[in-house]
Amino acid sequence: MGTRYGVDADGDVEMSTPQPVYEFIKAPRLAGWDQASLIAWNREWEQYVMKIRHRCNVTGESFEGVVATVKGSVEPAMLKTLATYVLKKPVENVDDAEILAQVQKRCKSLKNAFIPDVTTLFRKQLKMDMTVDDCDARVFKYFQAFTKIVEDNGLQALIGSGDVTSPGYKDRMKARCSILVENIQPTMQIERLIKYERRDCKTNDATLFDLILEHARVQQRFHSQAGERTTPQPRAQAPQQQPKRTQKSAKPSHPAGVKKVRAPPRDGCLVCRGSHWLDECPTATSEQRADALAKLRAAKNARQEFVQSKAVLATARPNMVRVNDRTMISRSVVASLAEFSPDLKLSKLEAPVAVYLADGRRIECREKATVALELVTAAGPVHMRDVECLVLDSDVEELLLGNDAVKSLGIDVERMIEQLAGASLLDEEKDELPVGDELVPPNSGEDGVLDQLVDEALANGMPVEHVDRLRSLVHEHGDVFRERLGDDPPALVEPLKVTLADDAVPFRCKPRKYAPLQSAFLREYTAELEKRGFIRKNNAAKWACAAVPVRKPGSQTEFRITIDYRPVNKVTVPIAGAMPNLAVVSSSVRGAKCFAKFDMIKGFWQLPLDVDSQELMSFMTEDTVYTPTRVPQDDVIIFAPTVEEFLQALKEFFIILRDRRLKLSATKSSLFQLEALWCGKLISGSGVRHDPERVDALSVLPVPSTVAELQYFVCASNWLHDSLPDYARVVAPLQERLGLERKRIGRRNKNALNVAVTLTKAEVTSYNDVKTLIKASVPLVFPSPTSELVVMTDASLTGWSIVVTEVQAWDDSLPVDKQQHRMVLCKGGTFKDSQLNWAIVEKEAFPIVKACTDLEYLLQRERGFKLFCDHANLIYIFAPHVELKKHVRDRLQRWAMRLCGLRFTIEHVAGETNVWADIVSRWKPSGVRAAAVRTRSQPRPSVLRPLADEDFRFPALEDIVKAQRAVRTASQSLSVEHQVVNGVIMVAGKMWVPSAARQLLLRLMVVAHCGSQGHRSEHAVFTVLNDRFYIEKLHHKVQRFVGACLLCKHVKGPRVITRVYGPTFTATRRNEMMG
Template identity: 90%
Template sequence: MLREQIERLIKYERRDCKTNDATLFDLILEHARVQQRFHSQAGGRTTPQPRAQAPQQQPKRTQKSAKPSHPAGVKKVRAPPRDGCLVCRGPHWLDECPTATSEQRADALAKLRAAKNARQESVQSKAVLATARPNMVRVNGMVEIPYVPDSGADRTMISRSVVASLAEFSPDLKLSKLEAPVAVYLADGRRIECREKATVALELVTAAGPVHMRDVECLVLDSDVEELLLGNDAMKSLGIDVERMIEQLAGASLLDEEKDEFPVGDELVPPNSGEDGVLDQLVDEALPNGMPGEHVDRLRSLVHEHGDVFRERLGDDPPALVEPLKVTLADDAVPFRCKPRKYAPLQSAFLREYTAELEKRGFIRKNNAAKWACAAVPVRKPGSQTEFRITIDYRPVNKVTVPIAGAMPNLAVVSSSVRGAKCFAKFDMIKGFWQPPLDVDSQELMSFMTEDTVYTPTRVPQGAVDSAIHFQMQMQDAMAPMLQRNALVWVDDVIIFAPTVEEFLQALKEFFIILRDRRLKLSAAKSSLFQLEALWCGKLISGSGVRHDPERVDALSALPVPSTVAELQYFVCASNWLHDSLPDYARVVAPLQERLGLERKRIGRRNKNALNVAVTLTKAEVTSYNEVKTLIKASVPLVFPSPTSELVVITDASLTGWSIVVTEVQAWDDSLPVDKQQHRMVLCKGGTFKDSQLNWAIVEKEAFPIVKACTDLEYLLQRERGFKLFCDHANLIYIFAPHVELKKHVRDRLQRWAMRLCGLRFTIEHVAGETNVWADIVSRWKKSQVEFVQPRSEREANLDRQCCGHWLTKTSDFLP
């Protein structure tokens, strides 16, 4: 039984014992002692001693006492019971009660025995079990009872009935009196004084796993409740946020709870084209998604005609007809061969089974003579304790690889090509990295080692430095006839779009033909044949514009205040993904970004485990956190500007920040001021001045967002109609207007910035500060927050008062 228990512990909990003999010895010794004590005590309770031994034991007890405590013939006076008489509650024992009758004594003894038996049945000995049950606590490795995390309790408490039952299994229980009684107020308002404390070892079991706590002092509560109250003293000793309760005991983080978004092809079955039932289901889903009913039959016929491009699982299909990945090494590259690794039994079994299947499919081949070999790393799948996926540690090869000179598409640029589209389809390449071939000369470089042998892949491996960019380039090459016109590609994520259903069906047919010719396969489970808007790269794209996924927005808005540095980093990075549609984001998120930078600098490492340390946000940072969530809830949809509309760029700056707002006005009315026009948001940007930028003159700070907009947003502003540039600093008109000669006294920095604007068609117009509503909101804050820079002249002081002397919050006049 001990052997089975130790094997279970090593397999699921104490994997460190596989490589550390000393740790293994301590584990075996600990549980052997527990079992020996348990069986010895159990035998002592159940096996009656022979009567003949009774006289022999009496002299031993009397010999231990040097002198008797009472003279011979005098009856020993017993101390009164702690809870008093069972009948009258007086300070005497039941058999000495002067008022109790024989029937009352018998009833009281019967109730006492029944309560003791019920208590023993409710408390179970779990000394021989490998792990306790969830929401249970094992005390001293012997007794298992329920526990309740109580953030309202300052001390951990255990009931008297549990202590009494625990003493039966653990005679060495550490029980001591308190120096002064501790008053405890129960939930029903009762007041109980605790006079004793017990020092125990606890093993708390949560959904994330067991947590061991040793030498925990528990107040002994005079109660019959069969549970342990885990107080703030125990939780804080582990660095647990009592507001989030027991979920943090095992260090779980937000990133651990995410669903698995990056499958890597660890399930292989025989190849099969999309079955009729799966294809029909895809077509049936198109109708409720908005496809006109008269076109459903044509869509069904088209899908069945090209059903061979769909797969439910990737089998032993031949490699795609694309250019193989060729890896180029640096001139000083030296072959690397890792040392054999030791794997857990479950991992070893998975690697043997999985590599055998890959070898059977022709994806890998044995190559023990390979000069290169990186380590195979089985990673547990989310939500499973026994299932794994294979990853390869290609870092040694990546360090000596010359990267491919490729580029990923700019999402903001390519997504504008869907303007005016009404029909969308979304597809995902099934196990995309397994489809393209790997160049023969590069295969040995990507070899990996298990505990059995060395394998060399024949397909592009995931994790190599060139894998993603190579896949993107091959997909762009295959989809070249349709790119920008009817298709967008981001690695293995493809959307097809068209302005009419007729054109959409033609585009689908062209897409399927390309896939068949290139032997590329789609995932039937992740495909959608018709949508009115498509979720692509985390954003919902339609013909009218871009908006963020409501599920992502709701999830971010519902996040609690971060309790670890990793959670803070997760929130800052996730919210930054939405910043183009969040006015005033740069100012609001600045305290969180500053705190994150300080924490990462203090820790020194940025991986998930290193950042999973507790952090407590200040009141100002919590306010900033809540303001960011408010911005996320009110995120603004973005539109694609029309070539015939008027594009408006509004910039503003204050002492410590700047903002850019780009809008579209479809019907510009010259008789109306800019704030009365019908604007639609294209995007917004903002930022704060840092370091030496804080010492710039006001004219330089006002110029910066203009140059920033014309440089970073050139893909939007380089247009035949040009654009209108509005700012609230009159001097800039004389500096940047193309039709005005540059002033000789302008600083070199402004002259360089002005030269960057050459080639753009624009007109700068001045807007009074009280009119520049929206941009002022983005960049301005109260005077109390403007304290980084002091004006360097009276003129600059006047300009500063003009620039930052107001605080506007009204936006309804600016937007329809």
């Protein structure tokens, strides 16, 4: 090792080569646990490690010996807290990897687990710096700023790049590319390129980077060339003259010979929407420029026709309002109204109210008038009575409608724009498949598009060894794919034929008025349909329904056509068919590992329509009536348990499509998925779980401010109720409030329900609890035929619950609550109306019958199922091996007959063990208001159902001792021998019950009379009590008690007299019969 240094004669070390001098690289210190500090430290630490590695590569030093430790870079106080509360271990046991993992986890997670408004965030912080004339640097800086915003806000899980094979990679890339394009100004040209030519840029930010850079270079090059062409040539210098010194000449002028650079227009070129002015457009002709300028001037003149004003929103002081706060009426209008209505009178205000007008003047109002108003709206006239108006001392004949009046109608003027924006969010729910209605010439699926489908299948988890076979299969049947459907012939299927009812009357709607954009869309779209033969003009048609253009989700200018066929549907004979049950159909995919999803081009119709039925489907636009010749088709999902079977199913499916001339959308189909999104649920072979995007969206919704928003939330959450334990109880306050509001409003449509609503504190708590349930929704599994199916039911006074679980390996040595359960289904509800009057035994039976009726598709199985409940009486009522007794109620007998066809075993489980289903035992009734009464006697238990009374308590030893002590001279009054044992008076070894303790005797009689198989006879009651207690004249007391029971049958000679369960009626006049 002596090549780098030597030793001189004195023994000193001499370096043979000059040594470099390095700067001291200091490791960053971590002193804060907030997200911003952690992100900054993580960046500095990565730079520090990179510098150390570079130094070690040059000097040959050991990296481990030079680099500082993460543990040593943390402040001591912070390290102690981190180890104790986050890592939960002693400080000496903490290593660098654990600390670094926690830091990176915090950096890549959302702050406080709250999803911010991403669109607004990037709109404020992400800008393209147009002052940078270097296109490469400008685009590079733009993407670098985007990455920094993502890291600073912990958005990696939502829009981070990550690994290509990681779950949700494609969705994150779509979101990244969408945000990057939205914040480029102007966006029109890039959006068009991505939409029609460069579709790969929708899911690849690297490709998008190249596209934006290429487009920026072209624009910059044209801008530079245009500047050179318009630069004035130097002219001969004129004789120098002394310029006149005026006030304007003192203003600094632009340097001579240099063209002043104009900033690009905000909205882009008027012709091509590029980032240049109209006179610099390279593609616009002189006619296009003149036309664009004319339209611009016309729009400007139209805007100038309206009077512009500015209003300042300020906090009003007491007795001071603005003209838009209170409804006001001028004194001249009051005088005019008084001529027609002499009853109109003015009243003095308690204190003068200062009114500030728009021009700043201050007027004091001292009087008010109460009038009736009629507002003419688009929905019809609205009558308002007893509207208080401040009287203005003015001769102008006008009435100013204030916020106080419109708020009484449910309209909040100051929040109107906010409500409209919120309503659009509910309407623009994302479709599972994108919508496309464009019409282009027919073309087979291009190789690039088909290869992209195969590449997506590989990214979705398709095994690599089967990719080539899938690729060849897709290219072999490439003729069934279309990027967009054209004028292909109709499918080879039986034409749809519609049959009218006998009393059907032709319906022809009135012409509708459409907005300019809708009118242009209808004319262009119907013209293309007519050109391809899908519709024909038919002004003589007797039937015509209205065409309704609907805006596409996420677009303000694009529409798709819908037709209001409700009048025709009312007079047609329904086609026999069954609506499949979602739960039943979903279970058919159990065990599937491969899924494919296809769309049959919903832009217009593939299936033929019978000639006799074509006129019925006619629709009317504002120009004419069209009669279609096709009908629409829906989506298809294919699944299989193995890849081999899946590919075979795909081949058979493609052959059917080719034979029937059906076409698939190449842009909306997916060849392979591990789980399929269907009806808002992610379905796989192992079970069903809800779409995480839908769950996240529902769990962060703000508190509803209108009835429509409340209805939207209740309906959307109800779609998830099968996987939300205890959902019925938690959502009950919201459902009750929604029912009251809808009953008050009367109409059910969304516009009518768009009125303000303020939830109470209890309802807000219920709303937050429902969101908590949604966020923690339970995945549901498909039960295996070889596993044990467990059904747990329970009921309380006000509600019921059903929980169905699966246990794959049942262990008979373990109780049910110790088994390994997997959720299959959960249901719950509340008893309403007459159901609240049922006996406990009937309420306990109801969820069992409900489960066996509604869930028969699950419970009808070869192995049967285990039924657990915590009411012992049901064991004797529903067990198939026990004979049904005659005295069992008719309702229970009917319910018991429904279970006879099922194989099950009923087992009793204690309420504390039946924790899942017994959750309804905590339900409380909504509350009943009752007047307070005062009585000297104790309340008696119900004679009809004493055990159902809430206050009924079974007698205990303490009650008997207390009754004996109440009779102070009881020991002297006994005529039989007795003795005192542990403070209890005993007679012949039996406890003595005083005759004066009437409530205690009544409770003992009730318990002895009510048996597990029904009410006991007089002899049985006497035997039960006589064996345990000494009661004087017991036989007489028992005879009187049993004789008064309304549920027991009585005999009079050979006849059996049945007691009525209600008050008896007696005829009071001739020919009167009581039924």
